[in-house]
Amino acid sequence: MSTPSSSRLIESPRLAGLGLVTLLAACAAPVATPPPSSTPTMSQAPTPVPAPAAATTVTPPSLVSQANTPREYRQDGARHIYEKYAHRIFKGKMPPLLQGVGTMQLELDHRGDIVAMNWMRPPSHPGAKAEIERAVRDAAPYPAPVRMGRVVYTDTWLWDKSGNFQLDTLTEGQRDR
Template sequence: MSVPRSLLRRIAALFGGIAALLASCRSAPPDLVPPAATDQPAPAVIGPIPGNKGSARISAATTERAYRQDGASHLYGLNAERIYKGQLPPLLYAIGTLQVHLDATGRVTGLSWMRAPRHAPEVIKEIEATVRRASPFPAPARIGRMTYTDTWLWDKSGKFQLDTLTEGQR
C-alpha cells in the first residue's frame, strides 16, 4: 500500500512542529548561560530582544540542514496569516532561494539570493523584509554562526509556503 506524498509531507510537517515545540522547552546549553554574579540560578533561555517579536528559544539542530526546520517553523509562527493553506496551484507567481546568515544568537547578519525572482522585485523586497522582521531566529547554539537556506514558494495572492514545510502543488 502506498501512502500519498502529500500525506507524508503533512505528517512530516506535524512532527517537525512538535519537534520545534519540544526544542523550545529545552534549557540553554551551559556555555550559553552566563555565570551568575549572585547565588541566583542563571536564566535557562536567552530572552527576546525588547520590541522584537523574534524567537527566544534555542535550536537543537546540529547541522545547517537540520536547522531548516527550525527556521521555517519560526517564520511560519510569525506569519501564520500569510501562509498559503493547502496545496499550491500548479503555476506560482515567484520562486526564490534565499540564504539567511545568522550569528550564534540567531540574529540575521546578512541575506544573499541563490535564485532571486527577478521578474517580481516586490516579492524580493517583501521576503527580505519578512526575514529581517523575524530576527532573531532560534539560536543555533550547537552550530554557532551559520547560513540557513530555504526556497520561498510565492502565490499571486501574496501568500507563501517554504519548501521545507510545503504541502506540495496540485
C-alpha cells in the same frame, strides 16, 4: 676631632649597618598625605566620584535551536517563519503558476540575529522579492543555533499572487492544474 661616642659608632660595624638600614628605610617610606578636608575651599574643587559601572547582563536568547547541522536548522528556521506569519501561509497545495520562486541563503550569528541575507536565485517578480526580504528581516531574531554557534542555511520561497507563501522545507506541494 671626633667625640668618644661618635668614634664608637664608626668602630662598631653592627651599629653602622643598622644606621644605614634605618636611613634607607626612611628614604623608601611613602610620604603620608593629609586627609582631604571635609568641605572644599574656593581653590579646591570636589573630586568627582565615578558612577558604579553598570552591570552588563547578557540575556539568553528566548528562542533556541538544538540542531546539529544546517540541514536540521532549516526545519527550525522554517517553523519560526511560519509562526511569525501564520496568517500569510498558503493553505493546501500551491497553484501550478506562482508569482515568484526564490532561493535565499541566510546566515545567522550565535544569538539568531541575521549576519547576511543572499539571494541564490531571486524571484523574478520584484514585489515578491521585496516582501520576502522584509519578512525575513522582521522575523529576526531566529532560534539561536546553540550547538553550532552560527549557521548558514538555504530555503526556497514559493510565493503566490495573493501574497501568501510556503517554504520548500514545509511545503504541502503544488497542484498539477
